[in-house]
Amino acid sequence: MKLAALLTLLVAATASAQTFDTPPPPAAPRPLTIAAPVEQVLANGLRVIVAPRDGVPLVTAMLVVLSGSELDPPQLSGLASMTAGLLTQGTRRRTGPEIAAAAEALGGTLDSGAGWGQSLVSITVTTPRLGAALGLVAEVAREPTFAPAELDRLRKQTLDALKVSYADPGTMASLTAARLAYGSGAWGHPASGTPASLPRIRQADLVALHRATFRPDRAVLILAGDIGAERGVALANAHFGSWAPAAGVAAPLPPAPPTLAPGGPTVAIVDMPAAGQAGVVLALPLPPRQGAERAAADVLDAVLGGGYSSRLSQEVRIKRGLSYAVYSRIEPRGKSGLFQAALQTKNESTAEVVSLLQAEIDRIMQAPVAADELASRKLSLIGGFSRTVETTAGLASAIRSLVTTERSPAELKTRIATIEAVGPADVQRYAAAHFGAAGRRLAIAGVADRFAGALRAEAPGLVVVAQPQLDLERAEGLRRE
């Protein structure tokens, strides 16, 4: 490195013109204040949360039902996702194309979908169109028909989309990592379904799930943007006030929180001989988190893989040029979460990046994060949060993240202070408690020939599955050599 530094070249002909050789210091900060959203519960139990934001005449409306893919029955992966997807494809009053045309005439796109702990419908429109947009959201949530022809159409489209996803090594590694982590339980299957499960889904399954889960006392309506609390609640009453649960159907109980799958392999390779890179995902199931512990986990995630200057990015990208992008995140599964560090690299570099990922997780367990590094990672995390709530859609999503993890929307206001309070000992304690080698699961999708040998030395129990034979419908799909 020193020799290289001597070879440094002066680039610009104009170099001598710049005479200010140290950066000027920042001025006094102007703190961001985020108002706590206003919440009111309608007579039918629907929670209405209004988060006003001035400046632009836009509102995001989001109806969130507090259950999703964790309710998919065994053998029916993708049921919640198909149910939510079909909401916009036909109601008692309109066909799918008519719904899309009506929404888009308002300037927005009516999105619907399901994930872990949530099913939702959302749209962003200019303020004068909010009433009409809410009418559409209410119509698709309350009166979907789930016509068999529409089910067949969406099923075919989803199966084709899976063909594309399964050709992507990053996607393959991520789906496989979740199965490794959670095994056969309610939280380990692919939320978007599998080639085996989708053909099994029948109209009656969709209707039954919708009747049981789309009910006002298990739903939250979020309105974020150019809207006041009073008008927001009035609009909610107008469009959802008469909404009642389906007669004689109880809301389903949520499954037990996800836990690490006992037994089974800890390292799996999905062999994709045509893959142009290897996708690598290291996953770690985290137990339910709350309060200060949740913030410590978020800061830990930021230090390891949040943003360009994180430790993983330093080691893998900046120092060694082994990947274009390496990130980590904690994907919520109810109050629990699945930590995932993910990257893509040339097939030949796979074993090297796996060692680097493991070493960085070891390091954060063993030594406290230095004060300046911790301070910068916390500011980076706070900055990301602050920018998210700059848009109406981001603000609505931030509130959605709170309600789907059983937190109060008021945490929007305290989020920054909670992160600021995390110290190095908190991070190390959380890492030591939850990031041990026993919980780590590793999934790699790529050209197995080029790295399986090197990995086997490190992980003798690894399994190799050819991609066409991989069955993500069952954890046992990962158990054959």
Added chain:
Amino acid sequence: MTLSRLATFALAFAALASAALPGPAHAAAASSAGATASASATDTLQVPRIAYRQRKLANGLTVLSVESHGSPTVSVQVWYHVGGADDPEGKSGFAHLFEHIMFKGSKHMKSEQFDRLTEDVGGENNASTTEDVTAYQAVVPSNHLETLLWAEAERLANLRVDEANFHSERAVVQEEYRQRILASPYGLFFETVSTRPYLRHPYRRGVIGSIENLDAASVTDVVAFHDTYYRPDNATLIVTGDFEPRQLDAWVDKYFGPIARPQAPMPPRQTAEPAWTADRTITVKAPNVPLPAVATVWLAPPVTDADAPALQVAAALLSAGESSRLNQALVYRQQIATQASFSTDLRAGPGLLIASAIAAGGKSPAAVRSALLAEVKRLASRPASRAELDKVKTLLLTAAFSTRQTPLGLAAAIGDAAVLGGNPERVNTDLDDLRRVSAADVQRVLRRYVTGAHSVALDYLAEGSTQ
């Protein structure tokens, strides 16, 4: 094609996004060009005029700014009028590699210090390279504005890079190539579509280049490229958000004012593309093609041409939103494609009009192309209704509102207008122009540039396929 220094979270976690949960990115997938409406239902949707301030320093630097105090943040962006079309011969991908190198140190900044001044204080930075422009885009808490202005001036004036940093960053860009082009199932398809149709224009080389061309680049090339293109009279500084105008002007004068304008003129870009005088076909076979894809491509006028707004409205009618014509015909009714689009890839020079689709399982590329072209011809031959025109203009307008909510998006809209479009006022007039587009305009431009012009048909097939 736009390449960025940093992958977005969505790209890094494409896998997780496929779990069917819609995100804000799905809302109004239409282009950020923006539009307002014609006389009827869309009258209430006027996008307010952006009242930007414009200055020009003696050294040629253009400075554009918009003050707003909605959040205590400020976006600082520097756009250079240089892109992939200016890559040195035999070194395709260089302008984009150079963009990465701009973060690897200068006389008074260590490698990655730019990240210390942005990410580490709660801001963010990214940079992107297209065929025509390179944009450096940062957002910081507004009390860091002066520091950022210093840093941008510093790397414009004093870039330095050592061999070790150059080589490690070149390896990163090669991994970016592998991720985008080789690993992503349709990466090679879209790269081919946006390059190979050109007969002679440098756009034929693309932005990402190739592993071999990147290997051919050296630190000496970095020096020469910076000398040639990174100069104040080829740069536009854009500042939006929470600042005081007089304070901004003083800092800009202090840090950017002393940078000298080089004597040498900017080298001209080779820009000729001969007229396409025959239809051509290109077949690409690749190892990782889950479903065949097809594209038909025509030459578009430059982004500044008077016909550009009508082409953008035509593209929106064909493929903005679920209710668009291509989605309804090919994906919904005929179920012949998994996705279908018509895009206007408008550039400083001749751009491309691209109709493309990915086949549904079991459908032949020929049948998909035929269905795709039938919809394009239908729009050229029969006028769209007033309601349909209103719909797409409202979609485009709402997308413009969304984009301009943040200092980052607002500055980017101004940068596009000023640097790619050649005049910052376009950030306002482009929307007026879109509002004025009539159904007859749409038919006229489709007949001129599409149904009455020669095209390149591209098939993207799995290796070993006999189709």
